[in-house]
Amino acid sequence: MSALRPTLDFLLYDWLHAERLDERARFADHSRETFDAVLDTCERIAREKYAPFNRVVDTQEPHFDGEKVILPQATHEAHQAYGESGMLSASQDYEEGGMQLPYTVEAAAGLFFATASVSINSSLLTKGNANLLMVHGTEPQKAVFARNEFAGRFSGTMALSEPQAGSSLSDIATRATPDGTDFESDPLGPRYRLKGNKMWISAGEHELSENIIHLVLAKIPGPDGKLVAGVKGISLFIVPKKLVDTEGQLTGERNDVALAGLNHKLGWRGTTNTLLNFGEGKYPVRGASGGGLDGRGAGAIGYLVGKPGEGLRCMFHMMNEARIGIGLAATALGLAGYYASLDYAKNRPQGRPVGLRPTSRQDTGNDASVVGKDPGQPQVRIIEHADVKRMLLAQKSYCEGALALLLYCARLVDEQHTGTPEAVEEARLLLEVLTPLAKSWPSEFCLEANSLAIQVHGGYGYTRDFPVEQYWRDNRLNMIHEGxxxxxxxxxxxxxxxxxxxxxxxxxxxxxxxxxxxxxxxxxxxxxxxxxxxxxxxxxxxxxxxxxxxxxxxxxxxxxxxxxxxxxxxxxxxxxxxxxxxxxxxxxxxxxxxxxxxxxxxxxxxxxxxxxxxxxxxxxxxxxxxxxxxx
Amino acid sequence: MSALRPTLDFLLYDWLHAERLDERARFADHSRETFDAVLDTCERIAREKYAPFNRVVDTQEPHFDGEKVILPQATHEAHQAYGESGMLSASQDYEEGGMQLPYTVEAAAGLFFATASVSINSSLLTKGNANLLMVHGTEPQKAVFARNEFAGRFSGTMALSEPQAGSSLSDIATRATPDGTDFESDPLGPRYRLKGNKMWISAGEHELSENIIHLVLAKIPGPDGKLVAGVKGISLFIVPKKLVDTEGQLTGERNDVALAGLNHKLGWRGTTNTLLNFGEGKYPVRGASGGGLDGRGAGAIGYLVGKPGEGLRCMFHMMNEARIGIGLAATALGLAGYYASLDYAKNRPQGRPVGLRPTSRQDTGNDASVVGKDPGQPQVRIIEHADVKRMLLAQKSYCEGALALLLYCARLVDEQHTGTPEAVEEARLLLEVLTPLAKSWPSEFCLEANSLAIQVHGGYGYTRDFPVEQYWRDNRLNMIHEGxxxxxxxxxxxxxxxxxxxxxxxxxxxxxxxxxxxxxxxxxxxxxxxxxxxxxxxxxxxxxxxxxxxxxxxxxxxxxxxxxxxxxxxxxxxxxxxxxxxxxxxxxxxxxxxxxxxxxxxxxxxxxxxxxxxxxxxxxxxxxxxxxxxx
CATH class of the missing domain: 1.20.1410 (I/LWEQ domain)
Structure with missing residues (x-):
């Protein structure tokens, strides 16, 4: 059993009483046993398919061979194992093939993967993408895109940022124009042609799945041909990498989405991060789901989701969960460092405890000579030193505290979905206030925990022979992305x-x-x-x-x-x-x-x-x- | 002119009045003009030979080809340029070929190199090694080893730690036994044979110089053949990689010092860091400076420095300056990140200033929609955002504060060397208390500054396209090494x-x-x-x-x-x-x-x-x- 499990069990059951969720109609078929079975499965997959390859994905960074983005074989296997676990659609309705799992349990189960290898698998993006379509998409959009994402055939991205705009989404300049006079009659949704560049797109290009479904923010020009300033002008589009028919089968035609570059990152290297060009003409598209040469505008084919101008609202519908997801990842990295440094501290002999009183000797400034130690005694394990205990307890306090907050927030998400109207309203209000903290606090303090994990290891922690320096690098992302x-x-x-x-x-x-x-x-x-x-x-x-x-x-x-x-x-x-x-x-x-x-x-x-x-x-x-x- | 120079000028002259050091006999030939000339030269070499290659030494990590440790060509050129500058012996007497430069100015000049590329050149170790020999060595040891180090022919290391002991030097187990009955009559010093393993030895193996002079801590067994427990049993030895004669010429024979491994580090990759085996028999030594087969004990040849049992005292004689050196390196990295992020913030347009009052709108949680911004206005440069100013000012406050403290400490070192007896005593006392702070504070807070420099850059700061992630990785070493x-x-x-x-x-x-x-x-x-x-x-x-x-x-x-x-x-x-x-x-x-x-x-x-x-x-x-x- 992982070191994480007893803590998780305590917080889920002794503290949050997650087992009582079975009193809700949606979760009526569940029980602590079914929850535990999910946790067991995820723990096992993470142990077998994730943990052994965390360093592999760090050293074998994604690279582009001129045609394809190459990822390690382990990444393909982790992706497949996750897909086969059913976790992609775990929270969906039974009739969608899901298991109506509470988000609290899904979030907890996700920790096993994130502590094992936070970046090897980007399925959270696929899940977020498909979840969004289940809420805002049309029936054909759900059937063609979301369900194939849940099934693991397709994977998903969120394409928001642009090079000139970064966090300032009101300044995006990707342009979406109606694709022909019949643009509104496409069965997959109002059809547009998109042109623009998107930056920081995680999992934007790879060969892990049959297709990649980009959810793209873009602006539809007004009657004057100009883009509307501000966030109100933003709409949301489905832009598949490869065009599909109404049955979800690939038409064989590539959409005009081209990899413009891979970002070479400090960490989180298991996941590709890309600059994508939409509609630059590298893969000129003849037709869309209807097929055929038609002389319509150039650009990447995109299908409108929701109403024009409501793109950001649709996208940010999922924001609380996405930000809780970042907090969970930061916390998982913090915990991983804590467990690694605890293990090291229990096994590494070095030095001796301090004695009883200060000396006024002129000595050497080195540890060995600090007050009142007896060099005739054997060395002790470093966990016996007070300062090492301090560094371990700080990590425990930061990371388990963050974990508790995040599970509490996850429980509020379930409340929002299944509570009484009054409870739903309270959960909404609490999540509004707590979400920025659930995202930011672990990003800052579980990163600090990772630095302490390095410090416990001394010089060894600064080498790639131990995992803690990677956790620290991976975790540095979390104060930056998702806001x-x-x-x-x-x-x-x-x-x-x-x-x-x-x-x-x-x-x-x-x-x-x-x-x-x-x-x-x-x-x-x-x-x-x-x-x-x-x-x-x-x-x-x-x-x-x-x-x-x-x-x-x-x-x-x-x-x-x-x-x-x-x-x-x-x-x-x-x-x-x-x-x-x-x-x-x-x-x-x-x-x-x-x-x-x-x-x-x-x-x-x-x-x-x-x-x-x-x-x-x-x-x-x-x-x-x-x-x-x-x- | 570098961004650093005006700050340095202010602190050196307006605050510390370094120019008044010319009132001291040792520095009587100096003046602000000679100090400035040194600063100019170092600034130029750092700009030309260091700064352009800082990323090169990070990506082209040292590797061992089975015979030699390979470093980038740029490292060889930086090493050579530094040696030719005269800075290796800058603080030495005129008759030693030095320029009797105050440590204050030497420390200040060193900042240009460290801000440009902290790890490309490890000459500080050579300097510390030679300085130690000038204080504790015999005349032949000075002539053969120290002077050739100052001249750039040889380079130096400090070999203290061992795998089983780490910071706990009382537990080192490298053994030094007298080499033959005539061991005391060797012109290079009492000759011993050393056996043991040394860990974390920076610049322990490379082809940058003709020879590498290791200063090695080891224990001489007592009459019972056992090593003395504790630091009192520790002695100091000169162990050259290649044996030399009394003229300092290579005899052509290799000493039994073997590379056991390179450490693969999080940062600071311009400098090799090694595990060295002494006397394991890989390069069996027949003779020493005397030459010839003689049947004496096996092991690496080492020459005792100072008296037996006083090794740590000799080594730690240099500890204040070594620890101030770490503080300077940490500060230099902090400043480098500050300048990089300041430059970025002045040039990157993104977002708009906040407006005047809070809104009660339900909006999207994204920057673009935060209180009262007008998307009709053009984007501003990010330095106009209050939070970016906060992150820049924090960096300035941390790094320039640390810089001032370190120059103050450097000035105390000069006082210790040239002041009145009363001033010498005061400088000694102040340095005792301030040195742990001069080493630790910049290591912690200039690292935090580097994290803020990443944050100012947003996602770009997390990529290797910008220098700040490297500064952060490089700086993480400083809380670990030298205590x-x-x-x-x-x-x-x-x-x-x-x-x-x-x-x-x-x-x-x-x-x-x-x-x-x-x-x-x-x-x-x-x-x-x-x-x-x-x-x-x-x-x-x-x-x-x-x-x-x-x-x-x-x-x-x-x-x-x-x-x-x-x-x-x-x-x-x-x-x-x-x-x-x-x-x-x-x-x-x-x-x-x-x-x-x-x-x-x-x-x-x-x-x-x-x-x-x-x-x-x-x-x-x-x-x-x-x-x-x-x-």
Whole structure:
């Protein structure tokens, strides 16, 4: 059994009571047994098909041989094993071939893959793509594209960014024009021709599946031929790499989607990342699903999804889950580093514990001579050194805290899908506020955990003979993609805590207070409960102070420190809530570990919010007012 | 001119008054003009021979072809250009062919190389090796080894660590036995035969120079044939890769030093890092400088430096400068990332500034839709975004603060070499306390700066098309080598602040108070001065509280948070002292930049010490008391 499983079991069942989801009609056929069976299967596939090849996909980076993108054989096998597991359609209805699995369990099961090899398989994109089509697509779009994605025949991408626009989607310039006068009558959806360049497209080109289904954001020109400025002009299109007929069979014709380049990345190298050219004429398309030469416009064939101008709304329908997915990946990498460094620390002998008092000797500045050690004694394993314990406990505290928050968010997604109307509304509000934190906090602090995992290994951690340097490189992506740290912070402070009159923030505060009220009745938790209450009060006051002038420029100048403090508040709350699930009388090592990890967070981490909030409260203009020429 | 130069000029001359070093007899022939000439030369060589090849040495990692270690041609050329510059012997006496250059200027000049390509040239090791021999070697050892290193014919290493011992030098097991009955009469020093394995030896094998001079720590067995436990048993030996005669000419015979493996590293790839076997019999040595078959013991020939049992003392004589060198490298990488991201931010258009008030719209969670932006306006350069300014100012504040501290320490080294007896003693005490900080603080916070440089670049920063990901990888080494972070912290709290009755700490406090007293008289600096005074008081109180029980186990359990807080105190002090050199009436952009960077440090960073010191003051046992089975 993996090191992860007992922690996952505790959080899923002892804390979140995921087994009670079977009380919901959608999940009525489920039980802890069926959930465990899913976890067992994923754990096994990850162990057999993912973990052994994590370094392989790092060293055998994707490359283009002039015709095809070449990936290691292991990537093909991992892709296939995942597809065959049924996890692609796990959350779908039974009649769609799915297993109506709760998202909570799907998210938990995904951790086995991500801890084993975060980048070897990009099926989350395929799943997100197909899920989106199931919500916004027409019946033929679902049948031809989504179902073949769930079946593993096709894979999917999300093509949003462009080289000149990056995160600023309002500035995309990919142009979609109606394809002939009959463009609206195509059975696969209103047919357009797309021209433009898309950057940072993960899994944008490979030979893992029969076809690649790109979901592309583009703008339809107005009557004046100009693109509409801003996000309102954006529409969403299905652009398959190879054209298909209404039965989902390949027509044999290639669509005009061309690989313009592979990005060579710091990490996450198991997944190709591409610059794609749409409609540049490399693969001129004669016809579409109807076939035949027709003299219509040039460009890549794309089928409109939803209504014109609603592309971003469709795309961002899936945003909460996508961002929770990033948080899960960051957390999985953090946990992988924690387990690796824990194992190393338990086995590596080096040095001796410190003695009892300082010396005033003039000695050498090297470890061997630090206060009061007896070199006549044998070396101890490094886990016996207090500073190594500190680095391990910090990792545990960060990563298990992040894991708990993410599973809590996943549980809210299930609530949103299956709860009472009131519960659905509450879950929606909580997810609005928590999602930027669920994405950003693990990206920052589980990366820090990976750095500590390197440090525990000493020089060995800096070599490619141990896995931790790769985890650290892989994890560095997560503060960047799916909305950068700065974007998450602006979303949190600029929108989420003020939206709908602050309803989301208020509801979260109620949940936190409910935890405090329960915890304060346990003598062992009262100190934490009081500290959490004070932290909540501070974050609330800072939120008000940030917006005291009503000026976004004032408030958002320190949005990232605000988000860091808010994230620490939420992780502290999560830890305290987790401790409420630990029997007070238990003295099992696992429970002691949870208490210590929580205590670490309350003693070493939570006090940091003071410094972060200080600049928020004062709307400190030091950075925002820095003249460019003074840098 | 490089972006670095004006900052360096300000710190060297306006702040530290390095030009006044010409008042010292040793530096009497120098002046600002000669210093500037050295800086000009180094800046030019770094620009021409280092900077263009920094990525080359990263991608063309050292490899062993079965006979030789292959390095890129650029590495050979950089090595040669550095040797020809005269910088190898710059600090040596005129009669040694040196230029009696102050260390302050040498350290400053070294920054040009390290910002251009930190790992392409490992001459600092050669220099440290030769410097050590100039202090502890015999005349023939100086003539044969050190002078040929200064001349660039030979290069040098420091061979301390072993696979089973790592940082714990008391556990090294390399054995040195007298080589024949006449072992003491060898003109190159008492001759021994060494057997053992040395790990993490940088520049341990290459073809850059005629010969490689290893300085090796080993133990001489006692009369019972056993090695002496602990550091007292350690002696220091010169072990050349190829044997030489008393004229320094190669005898044509190889010494028994064999490459056992290259370490494949996360970064810093321009420098080979090796596992070396000494005396394993791969290159059996018949004779030594005397030559001839003689039936003496097997093993690699080594010549004792200094007295038996004093090896570590000799080696660590150079430790302050070596650790300042690591701090300089970390700082240089931080600065390189700062300049790269500043350049990117000034040129990359993306997004628009935030508007005036929050919206309650339900929108998309993407940057483009954050509060009150007008998509009809053209995109702005990202340096106009407050959060990008924050990330740039943080980098400037970290890296220029670290730079100032390191130049201050370098100036103390010059004081130690040329000051009055009282000044020498003060410099020694200050360096004892400051060196662990000068090494650790930049290693941690200039690494964080590199992460921010990636973040400023967004997705581009995660690719190898931009230099910042390499800086981040290169910099990750610095918390590990030359004594890990944990070792520096134990050195600081376990030894340096308590040694000699706390004299070093007291003296540092006096210096800090002197700065406060000057600053408090300037209205613009009074707030910072007060904050610094409070921080000093807090660190002092925490130091006492940490040791209140007299138990090292209590005090050192939180040595790293202590060091982080102490480092922030010292950088805040450094910034305030730097501001004293800024004319109050100046409104130049550079001076405004210094004020802002200092203010950033006082407002955003210094308040963090509260959280770090809290666990120190309470001797928090959360980590140290964690039972192993609870992880």
């Amino acid at each position: 950068t740290h700065g974007i998450q912070a602006a979303d949190l402070l600029g929108r989420k805590v003020v939206m709908e009159g602050g309803k989301g923030l208020l509801l979260l505060a109620q949940r936190i207070n409910a935890t405090i009220e329960r915890a304060i009745q346990q003598p062992a938790l009262a100190e934490h409960a009081n500290a959490l209450g004070q932290a909540l009060q501070k974050v609330g006051a800072a939120t008000k102070a940030a917006w005291a002038t009503g000026q976004a420029t004032d408030a958002l100048a320190n949005a990232v420190p605000y988000m860091q403090a808010f994230g620490h508040l939420v992780i502290a709350w999560t830890w305290l809530d987790v401790l409420l699930a630990v029997p007070a009388a238990s003295n099992s090592p696992a429970d002691e570990g949870r208490r210590r990890a929580a205590r670490y967070f309350f003693h070493y981490e939570l006090p940091k919010i003071g410094a972060w909030l200080r600049v928020v409260e004062t709307r400190d203009p030091t950075c925002a007012g820095m003249p460019e020429e003074a840098f | 890990t972070h944990g070792i520096q912290a134990a050195d600081l709290l376990g030894r340096k602040v308590v040694m000699e009755g706390g004299k070093g700490l007291l003296l540092l406090a006096q210096r800090i108070n002197a700065t406060i007293e000057r600053a408090i008289q300037q209205p613009a600096l009074a707030e910072h001065a007060n904050a610094l005074g409070q921080a000093l008081q807090k660190v002092g109180a925490a130091t006492k509280a940490a040791w209140a029980t007299g138990q090292a186990t209590d005090a050192l359990a939180n040595a790293v948070p202590y060091m982080q807080a102490f480092g922030h105190l010292v950088i805040a002090w450094t910034w305030l002292d730097v501001l004293l050199a800024v004319p109050a009436a100046s409104n130049s952009p550079a001076d405004e930049g210094r004020r802002r960077a200092a203010r950033y440090f006082f407002h955003y960073e210094l308040p963090k010490i509260g959280a770090w010191l809290r666990v120190v003051e309470t001797r928090d046992p959360t980590c140290a008391g964690m039972p192993e089975e609870a992880f």
